[in-house]
Amino acid sequence: MAPEEIVAKVFGAALSEVRDDTSNKTLAAWDSLGHITLILELEATYGISLSPEELFAMTDVASIKRILSSHGVTWWP
Amino acid sequence: MRDRVKQETSGTKVEVVRVDDRHAATLAEFIREVWDSRATPEGVRRARVAAAAANPVTPGEEIPTFLFLANGRALGHVTTIPIRLWSGGTERPAHWVKGLWVLPEHRNGPVGFLLLKEAVRHLGFAMAMVVEPAPRRLFEALGFTDVGAVPNFLRVLRPAKVLRELDVASIDLARMPRCLSLAVRTTQWSGIATGAVAVAAGVTWLWTAAAGGPGHRFKVEAPTGVNVREYDDLWRLTRTEIAAGPVRDASYIRRRYSSRDEGRYQLVTVRRDSALVGFAVVRQPRTEGDPRLKGIRVATLSEATFPTDRTDVGLALVAAAEETARQLEVDALLCTASHRSLPPLLRRRGFVRLPGNVHFLVHRPAGECNLPGVLADWWLMRGDSEADEVF
Numbered sequence: 001m002a003p004e005e006i007v008a009k010v011f012g013a014a015l016s017e018v019r020d021d022t023s024n025k026t027l028a029a030w031d032s033l034g035h036i037t038l039i040l041e042l043e044a045t046y047g048i049s050l051s052p053e054e055l056f057a058m059t060d061v062a063s064i065k066r067i068l069s070s071h072g073v074t075w076w077p
Numbered sequence: 078m079r080d081r082v083k084q085e086t087s088g089t090k091v092e093v094v095r096v097d098d099r100h101a102a103t104l105a106e107f108i109r110e111v112w113d114s115r116a117t118p119e120g121v122r123r124a125r126v127a128a129a130a131a132n133p134v135t136p137g138e139e140i141p142t143f144l145f146l147a148n149g150r151a152l153g154h155v156t157t158i159p160i161r162l163w164s165g166g167t168e169r170p171a172h173w174v175k176g177l178w179v180l181p182e183h184r185n186g187p188v189g190f191l192l193l194k195e196a197v198r199h200l201g202f203a204m205a206m207v208v209e210p211a212p213r214r215l216f217e218a219l220g221f222t223d224v225g226a227v228p229n230f231l232r233v234l235r236p237a238k239v240l241r242e243l244d245v246a247s248i249d250l251a252r253m254p255r256c257l258s259l260a261v262r263t264t265q266w267s268g269i270a271t272g273a274v275a276v277a278a279g280v281t282w283l284w285t286a287a288a289g290g291p292g293h294r295f296k297v298e299a300p301t302g303v304n305v306r307e308y309d310d311l312w313r314l315t316r317t318e319i320a321a322g323p324v325r326d327a328s329y330i331r332r333r334y335s336s337r338d339e340g341r342y343q344l345v346t347v348r349r350d351s352a353l354v355g356f357a358v359v360r361q362p363r364t365e366g367d368p369r370l371k372g373i374r375v376a377t378l379s380e381a382t383f384p385t386d387r388t389d390v391g392l393a394l395v396a397a398a399e400e401t402a403r404q405l406e407v408d409a410l411l412c413t414a415s416h417r418s419l420p421p422l423l424r425r426r427g428f429v430r431l432p433g434n435v436h437f438l439v440h441r442p443a444g445e446c447n448l449p450g451v452l453a454d455w456w457l458m459r460g461d462s463e464a465d466e467v468f
Contacts, residue, residue, distance in 0.1 A: 024185035032179070032189045033214045039187065055187040056091045056147065 023060035107151035134159035134170040153188040161324035171202035173462040225452040226433030322456030355383030378412040379460030385418040417453035
């Protein structure tokens with residue numbers, strides 16, 4: 001599953017609306033609790049554990065992808 | 078790749094710290110940014126030393142306060158109020174969680190969650206009074222149970238002024254009791270407040286006098302001090318009828334209400350045959366109140382303690398609090414109260430029930446005893462968690 005799909009699922013957004021620049025400033029449903037839900041979903045889906053620094057930095061789709069890649073996560077675009 | 082990303086994210090070092098003396102300057106800076114432009118590191122140190130000395134949970138230990146730091150700058154804050162909690166027939170340490178604040182530009186991230194998570198890890202039994210839905214969800218995600226919204230009760234002391242000035246547009250009339258919303262509308266539409274309301278006030282007074290007057294058996298006083306033995310005795314008597322609630326003994330009353338807020342709190346006692354049988358605390362309204370109140374002055378019944386099976390004492394105590402509020406020249410008296418014994422008594426004194434907006438949430442550590450899940454089993458009032466400071 002691509003990160004965009006997880007973001008769309010967690011925040012109830014249309015997949016077509018989720019792009020690299022989608023962030024906690026552009027999605028109304030992306031609030032503090034939504035952020036934690038997203039993190040838990042990412043960790044469960046890819047079997048990784050994210051550090052507080054990474055949690056803090058994951059504020060848009062592009063940074064989520066960058067950090068996932070650094071964990072060796074791959075996905076079909 | 079991993080190293081490069083690590084550098085990108087670790088370019089911002091984030092951590093949640095429990096505040097100690099080393100963080101005084103950072104905490105002062107956060108307070109200046111959010112609450113009080115006059116805060117200084119030295120002032121913060123002094124306040125924390127004083128709070129540590131009065132800490133009822135672990136005397137002498139600093140009050141648990143937490144900061145979320147990013148490269149040393151505080152982006153979020155949460156603190157606590159240590160108390161003793163009465164529950165299951167015993168007194169145990171607990172904390173009110175208070176002052177959760179995240180800088181606006183970081184609100185949709187993990188700051189609040191990580192702060193609360195760290196606080197909960199340190200605290201044991203923890204409780205919170207929360208209004209807004211977003212932080213309520215955050216608390217619940219961390220294992221807090223939302224026990225419910227604590228009901229409000231309002232006693233209008235100057236009906237004409239209150240009904241004339243109430244901001245109908247910003248206060249949700251649909252949520253008000255029908256009789257009160259009708260009175261507000263009638264008064265504001267017709268502009269004949271004085272006559273109609275005077276009749277209403279007369280009826281309220283007669284009803285109050287017939288149903289729940291203070292009687293002549295009790296002596297009402299407004300003392301300036303707290304006699305430790307008397308208050309402790311009364312608390313021991315009262316707690317047997319309460320399933321759970323903050324301990325309201327002499328040391329709590331002194332710590333919570335003495336020398337606070339420039340004498341804004343007025344203690345009221347009810348005695349029978351010279352013995353203390355009940356006490357209440359009335360808070361004067363702030364000069365600059367809620368703008369929706371349009372100058373209506375609302376005092377708060379922050380505290381009331383009496384044996385719950387003694388309706389006569391309760392009625393006398395509430396009547397004494399009303400009289401204190403009148404002397405403060407306020408327009409209304411607000412009481413927020415959870416316990417089942419209070420609503421009937423407040424109704425008899427002419428209080429109108431309003432929807433509660435402050436939710437009570439509680440967190441029980443794993444392996445510890447259960448706490449009541451029914452709000453009416455708890456003895457909670459507006460002064461708890463310093464929730465009366467908004468008025």
